Structure formats: C-alpha cells, structure tokens
Amino acid sequence: SQQGEEDPQALSIQEGENATMNCSYKTSINNLQWYRQNSGRGLVHLILIRSNEREKHSGRLRVTLDTSKKSSSLLITASRAADTASYFCATDAYGSSNTGKLIFGQGTTLQVKP
Amino acid sequence: NAGVTQTPKFQVLKTGQSMTLQCAQDMNHNSMYWYRQDPGMGLRLIYYSASEGTTDKGEVPNGYNVSRLNKREFSLRLESAAPSQTSVYFCASTRTGLYEQYFGPGTRLTVT
Numbered sequence: 001s002q003q004g005e006e007d008p009q010a011l012s013i014q015e016g017e018n019a020t021m022n023c024s025y026k027t028s029i030n031n032l033q034w035y036r037q038n039s040g041r042g043l044v045h046l047i048l049i050r051s052n053e054r055e056k057h058s059g060r061l062r063v064t065l066d067t068s069k070k071s072s073s074l075l076i077t078a079s080r081a082a083d084t085a086s087y088f089c090a091t092d093a094y095g096s097s098n099t100g101k102l103i104f105g106q107g108t109t110l111q112v113k114p
Numbered sequence: 115n116a117g118v119t120q121t122p123k124f125q126v127l128k129t130g131q132s133m134t135l136q137c138a139q140d141m142n143h144n145s146m147y148w149y150r151q152d153p154g155m156g157l158r159l160i161y162y163s164a165s166e167g168t169t170d171k172g173e174v175p176n177g178y179n180v181s182r183l184n185k186r187e188f189s190l191r192l193e194s195a196a197p198s199q200t201s202v203y204f205c206a207s208t209r210t211g212l213y214e215q216y217f218g219p220g221t222r223l224t225v226t
Contacts, residue, residue, distance in 0.1 A: 042217035099164045104156035
C-alpha cells in the first residue's frame with residue numbers, strides 16, 4: 001500500500017507564482033525525499049530532509065517536515081514553465097536504512113502556464 | 115557516466131509470452147530496485163537487491179522474478195505476461211548511506 005498521500009493531485013498556476021504541494025505518510029521515517037518526473041522520463045531526486053530537520057532549502061525549493069503530523073510540504077517559488085512535471089514524495093521506513101527501500105506517494109501533477 | 119540504463123524502451127507482448135527487462139548502472143552502487151508505475155499512481159516496488167548476491171520481494175512481486183547478475187546489472191523477468199502487467203517499469207540504484215535513488219528512463223510495456 002502507498003505510504004504517502006499527496007495533495008493536491010493536480011495544480012495549475014501561472015509562471016512566477018509559487019506552488020505548494022503536500023505529502024502525508026503513515027509510519028515513522030528516517031528521511032523524506034522529493035522527486036520530480038518529467039513526462040515520459042525517469043524520476044530525478046530534488047531534495048532530502050532528515051527526520052530531525054524541520055526545514056530545508058535548495059535554490060527555489062523549500063521543504064518542511066512535521067514529524068508530529070507525519071506530513072511534509074514542497075514549495076517551489078517563482079515557478080517557471082520548465083517546472084511543469086509530476087512531483088513525488090518518498091519515505092524510507094524507520095529501520096530500513098540498510099536496504100534503501102523507499103515508499104512513494106501518488107504524486108502531484110504541476111502545470112505552470114507561461 | 116551513463117548512469118542507469120534500461121533496455122528495451124518499449125515492448126509489446128501477447129498474454130502468456132515471457133521477457134526480461136535489463137538494467138545496468140555504472141555508478142558502483144550496491145543497491146538496485148525495480149518499480150512499476152501505473153497511470154495516476156506513484157511507484158510501487160517489485161523487487162530489490164540491497165547488495166550483490168541478495169534479492170528480496172517488494173510490495174508487488176507476484177508474476178515477476180529477478181536476477182542480480184553482478185554489481186552492475188539487475189534484470190526483471192516476466193515468465194508469463196498478463197494484461198495486468200501493462201505498466202511502465204523503472205530501475206533505480208543507490209549506494210548504502212546515500213539515500214537518494216538514481217532512476218533509469220523506463221521501459222513501457224504493453225501486454226495484449
């Protein structure tokens with residue numbers, strides 16, 4: 001079963017606006033990651049946040065993690081048409097760090113209109 | 115570096131046929147994974163290999179077998195394809211302690 005549930009399932013915004021997508025998960029985790037998937041391509045890692053971190057930045061990306069609510073959010077600021085893609089959160093279940101197994105959410109499809 | 119490569123890119127099978135999906139990585143990663151992605155869904159883990167010589171079932175292993183041929187290569191075999199196995203298959207790899215996974219471009223499989 002899917003660990004993560006993402007919200008919203010689809011998001012359409014204008015270029016220059018900010019995009020926020022949310023992820024909820026069920027079990028204790030070591031880390032939470034966000035990946036991007038362009039249409040017809042493989043996933044690309046964006047950012048990782050550890051369970052003892054609350055916020056992390058990378059360029060135009062800002063990720064927050066609330067372990068008490070078992071939720072994370074990904075904010076993309078000043079969006080560009082090139083940000084059009086699907087975004088997935090992925091968690092590694094606590095205790096699975098030696099296998100590297102990840103559980104993926106269902107994803108948020110982001111469309112950025114020029 | 116080519117990263118993670120997968121062959122073939124596309125495949126059409128008839129029900130009952132068999133085939134092997136190939137995956138190779140040149141990053142000296144010790145862990146490799148096979149996922150399937152169905153429309154509107156995230157990735158589901160089929161099988162994984164935490165290290166050379168070991169393989170384990172993931173969330174949806176039924177109908178599949180795997181072989182970790184060596185550190186670089188991890189193949190996925192469908193012995194008797196079924197329409198329910200129509201999907202996009204992704205291979206990924208990582209190094210212990212690295213956490214982030216590197217993905218191949220995928221194989222789009224249709225079973226009729």
